[in-house]
Amino acid sequence: MGKREQEQMFEKRMQSMDSWRVFRIVSEFVDGFETMTDLGPSVSVFGSARFRKDSPYHKLAVDLGYKLAKEGFAVITGGGPGTMEAANRGAQEAKGHSCGLSVDLPYEEKPNEYIDPQYNLSFRYFFVRKVMFIRYAQGCVFLPGGYGTMDELFEALTLTQTGKVHSFPIYLLGKKYWSGLFEWIKSTVLENGCINPEDIDRVIITDDLDEVAKGIKEHYKKQRVFKNF
Numbered sequence: 001m002g003k004r005e006q007e008q009m010f011e012k013r014m015q016s017m018d019s020w021r022v023f024r025i026v027s028e029f030v031d032g033f034e035t036m037t038d039l040g041p042s043v044s045v046f047g048s049a050r051f052r053k054d055s056p057y058h059k060l061a062v063d064l065g066y067k068l069a070k071e072g073f074a075v076i077t078g079g080g081p082g083t084m085e086a087a088n089r090g091a092q093e094a095k096g097h098s099c100g101l102s103v104d105l106p107y108e109e110k111p112n113e114y115i116d117p118q119y120n121l122s123f124r125y126f127f128v129r130k131v132m133f134i135r136y137a138q139g140c141v142f143l144p145g146g147y148g149t150m151d152e153l154f155e156a157l158t159l160t161q162t163g164k165v166h167s168f169p170i171y172l173l174g175k176k177y178w179s180g181l182f183e184w185i186k187s188t189v190l191e192n193g194c195i196n197p198e199d200i201d202r203v204i205i206t207d208d209l210d211e212v213a214k215g216i217k218e219h220y221k222k223q224r225v226f227k228n229f
Contacts, residue, residue: 028128032101035121036136039097041220042074044133046152047083047143057144060173060209061086062093064141067213069096073220076101076133079120083143085112092116101129130155135227139169139216144177161199165228169219171212172205179205 036042045064051057065075065087075091077084079100091098092114100115103123111120123129133140134156142153153172159165172178182205189195206212 025125025128028123028125029131032121032123032128032132035119036099036132039074039076039099039119039136041072041138041226042076042097042099042136043068043216044076044137044140045084045087045143046078046133046140046145046149047087048145048149049078049080049082049084050146051082051086051144053086057083057174058086061143062090064143064173064209064212065090065092065096065098066094067209068141068216069094069098071213071217072096073138073216074099074119076137078102078129078148079111079115079122080105081112083145085114087143088112088114101132103129134159134165135229137168137228138220138223138225139171139212141171141173141212141216142178144174157199157202160202161195166223166225168225168228169216170203171215172203173207173209173212175205175207 045061045068047057047061061083067090068075069091074097075087076099077087079102084100088098088100097119098114098116099119099121100111101121101123102111103126111122121132130152133152140156142149153170156170160167160170182200182203185195186200190197190200204211204215
């Protein structure tokens with residue numbers, strides 16, 4: 001068999017693999033949609049998996065999950081440890097719905113123990129998981145975190161900025177942690193005309209949990225949007 005024939009066989013094999021991958025992707029969307037449609041009004045909470053239980057951010061996440069659940073919202077997290085686990089724990093302690101959207105990662109072996117079994121979803125693909133975070137959320141809250149948290153933050157900002165989803169509240173909890181980033185955005189990104197002045201107002205940086213819970217509730221009462229796109 002010549003080199004050209006080998007290349008053609010390889011290309012056909014790759015095309016077949018990609019076709020089957022489409023079915024796997026669709027199945028993840030179907031599972032997510034069918035499960036989360038019944039979750040009710042929800043808030044997606046993001047934050048680092050690396051904060052231990054003795055971290056003040058861990059306690060902050062527990063209190064946040066508790067307050068959101070008491071306001072009638074299900075809490076959606078990435079299903080991992082750290083602040084995600086803490087927010088799920090707070091939701092369960094308040095007798096609210098606790099949802100976890102975990103993803104296959106080498107350093108997160110299993111979902112945390114504070115996720116309701118019926119709302120415990122696992123994904124292979126990050127992009128499918130991201131859809132689930134945004135589609136059913138009446139607001140997003142970002143606790144301190146790293147690249148993954150910031151990835152979700154800027155995705156939410158981009159979707160609302162471009163009008164691809166209904167606008168929803170975006171809160172950053174932890175003024176000390178987040179203020180430097182947004183000072184740079186104002187002084188550099190805005191100053192160079194890469195965003196508009198109103199884009200700065202798409203986020204609210206605060207340390208006040210009541211402000212977060214009540215602000216999202218007020219938005220939900222006005223909009224009554226169950227799905228963002």
